[in-house]
Amino acid sequence: MSYGAWILLTGCLVGITCGITGAILVLRKMAMLADAISHTVLLGIVGAFFVTQSLNGLPMLIGAAVVGLLTALFVQLLDSSGVQSDAAIGVVFTSLFALGVVLISFVGDSVHLDVQHALMGEIAFIPWETFELNGMNMGPKAVWLLGAVLFINVALIMLFYKEIKLTTFDPQYAALIGIPIMFIHYLLMGMVSLSTVASFDAVGAILVVAMLIVPGATAYLLTDRFIVMLLLSGFIGVLSAVLGYFSAVLFNVSIAGAMACATGVLFFFALFLSPKYGFLTKKLRNKMLKT
Amino acid sequence: MNALTVDNLSVTYDKSPVLQRVGFEIPEGSLTGIIGPNGAGKSTLLKSVLHLIPRLTGDIKVYGKPYKEQRNLIGYVPQRSEVDWDFPTNALDIVLMGRYGHIGLFRRPKKKEISLAKEALKKVGMEDYANRQISQLSGGQQQRVFLARALVQDAQIYFMDEPFAGVDAATEKAIMNLMQQWKYEGKTVLVVHHDLQTVEDYFDHVLLLNKTPVSYGPTQQVFTMENLERTYGGAISFIGKSAQVIQERG
Numbered sequence: 133m134s135y136g137a138w139i140l141l142t143g144c145l146v147g148i149t150c151g152i153t154g155a156i157l158v159l160r161k162m163a164m165l166a167d168a169i170s171h172t173v174l175l176g177i178v179g180a181f182f183v184t185q186s187l188n189g190l191p192m193l194i195g196a197a198v199v200g201l202l203t204a205l206f207v208q209l210l211d212s213s214g215v216q217s218d219a220a221i222g223v224v225f226t227s228l229f230a231l232g233v234v235l236i237s238f239v240g241d242s243v244h245l246d247v248q249h250a251l252m253g254e255i256a257f258i259p260w261e262t263f264e265l266n267g268m269n270m271g272p273k274a275v276w277l278l279g280a281v282l283f284i285n286v287a288l289i290m291l292f293y294k295e296i297k298l299t300t301f302d303p304q305y306a307a308l309i310g311i312p313i314m315f316i317h318y319l320l321m322g323m324v325s326l327s328t329v330a331s332f333d334a335v336g337a338i339l340v341v342a343m344l345i346v347p348g349a350t351a352y353l354l355t356d357r358f359i360v361m362l363l364l365s366g367f368i369g370v371l372s373a374v375l376g377y378f379s380a381v382l383f384n385v386s387i388a389g390a391m392a393c394a395t396g397v398l399f400f401f402a403l404f405l406s407p408k409y410g411f412l413t414k415k416l417r418n419k420m421l422k423t
Numbered sequence: 424m425n426a427l428t429v430d431n432l433s434v435t436y437d438k439s440p441v442l443q444r445v446g447f448e449i450p451e452g453s454l455t456g457i458i459g460p461n462g463a464g465k466s467t468l469l470k471s472v473l474h475l476i477p478r479l480t481g482d483i484k485v486y487g488k489p490y491k492e493q494r495n496l497i498g499y500v501p502q503r504s505e506v507d508w509d510f511p512t513n514a515l516d517i518v519l520m521g522r523y524g525h526i527g528l529f530r531r532p533k534k535k536e537i538s539l540a541k542e543a544l545k546k547v548g549m550e551d552y553a554n555r556q557i558s559q560l561s562g563g564q565q566q567r568v569f570l571a572r573a574l575v576q577d578a579q580i581y582f583m584d585e586p587f588a589g590v591d592a593a594t595e596k597a598i599m600n601l602m603q604q605w606k607y608e609g610k611t612v613l614v615v616h617h618d619l620q621t622v623e624d625y626f627d628h629v630l631l632l633n634k635t636p637v638s639y640g641p642t643q644q645v646f647t648m649e650n651l652e653r654t655y656g657g658a659i660s661f662i663g664k665s666a667q668v669i670q671e672r673g
Contacts, residue, residue: 309523
């Protein structure tokens with residue numbers, strides 16, 4: 133495959149993985165917690181590097197998952213001890229991220245790990261960081277990592293589909309009939325952490341938030357069905373990646389940036405033109421009713 | 424047999440007590456209205472009995488056994504305002520959620536569950552709205568969707584939190600029909616209620632509550648002017664008309 137095709141595939145995998153998972157976060161009104169986790173996983177990545185002295189996929193995933201869950205746990209603890217929930221997120225998120233930033237300065241120049249890279253990612257380098265199996269070139273590491281995380285997330289959503297749906301719509305009732313709501317909460321936080329760390333190399337900590345939240349928010353405007361919203365959100369993620377890639381090539385700009393911009397453009401299209409909730413659609417409908 | 428036994432239940436929010444040493448026993452097959460002024464802890468009582476909020480002290484038994492072992496006997500109709508009705512789904516799907524406890528982990532609702540849910544929607548007069556997005560339903564219709572969800576739970580004890588608040592006549596009738604049906608089937612119903620005028624029409628038992636139970640028993644014996652004054656304290660003048668009704672009866 134050409135370099136361009138690998139980059140495009142990576143972008144699409146980021147879009148679909150973050151899109152499907154992020155749609156659930158949007159419905160649970162946890163977009164800010166996703167933002168927090170997407171930053172604090174940096175600490176997990178640096179931590180995994182210090183333990184293993186390499187940037188391998190599996191230790192990184194584990195480190196990120198641990199720190200992601202810790203983030204969710206700390207926020208929960210502060211929240212229940214009386215701190216305002218947005219302040220709780222702000223405190224935990226910045227302090228864990230800052231710790232990651234401090235620790236990253238101890239990493240030598242020999243490894244490609246720095247703050248700039250962590251924040252922005254560099255999808256253009258993805259095709260060079262390949263992984264070999266029995267001497268065979270298996271393609272970029274990031275593609276395998278993203279593929280594995282996508283598989284895990286989809287499998288977990290399928291297994292716990294009705295529990296995720298009920299705890300999102302009516303957590304009290306879910307608790308009443310014996311569904312372990314905290315388990316589902318941490319399961320989702322784990323999924324967010326995995327999605328973030330897998331997308332990290334490609335789009336970085338800031339832009340991954342766009343991929344997590346905006347496709348879900350867009351899909352929310354376009355459908356009245358939970359399952360359709362998840363699938364549509366994944367599709368919008370892919371569409372953003374494709375649109376972003378080709379406009380980046382066309383205008384010779386940052387690929388990850390263009391992909392994130394594309395999510396915003398699609399969101400505004402939906403906001404104005406959604407059949408049910410769009411501004412223009414509503415105006416048009418009112419006009420037709422008047423005449 | 425007592426369907427529900429509550430012993431020494433206390434709940435606090437931020438150190439100030441909301442419920443103090445609440446104890447009562449609800450006989451099987453009774454229809455109980457939980458009555459009291461605003462801030463008396465009616466909803467708190469319901470939620471703490473259902474283990475939805477933490478208790479400071481208190482022992483709750485359902486049919487003589489600890490609550491946690493009897494979870495599947497409990498049905499619940501929360502206040503309508505407690506969920507976000509913009510959630511992307513339809514009425515039938517919400518009713519199906521009442522079966523999740525029976526279906527168990529990893530399984531999907533099957534045809535049997537779907538026909539049960541449709542039947543329940545029909546019973547509350549909502550069969551034509553099965554596929555309607557829930558945000559497009561009126562308040563009363565949303566309440567009936569919650570009723571249908573409780574109905575398919577096929578529980579033994581039903582808890583309802585202000586089901587009559589701000590609903591239309593059709594919904595009021597649906598709630599009354601359902602309560603009568605449950606009573607007829609030997610099920611027990613507890614309802615947090617605020618409208619004193621309808622207490623005698625709806626309930627055969629009354630629990631008067633103001634942070635601690637003032638009185639509990641059959642409506643005829645307990646729902647008296649004297650007890651209401653003790654429950655509502657100085658606020659009794661606001662009761663107005665219903666107080667008159669009781670006096671005239673007495």
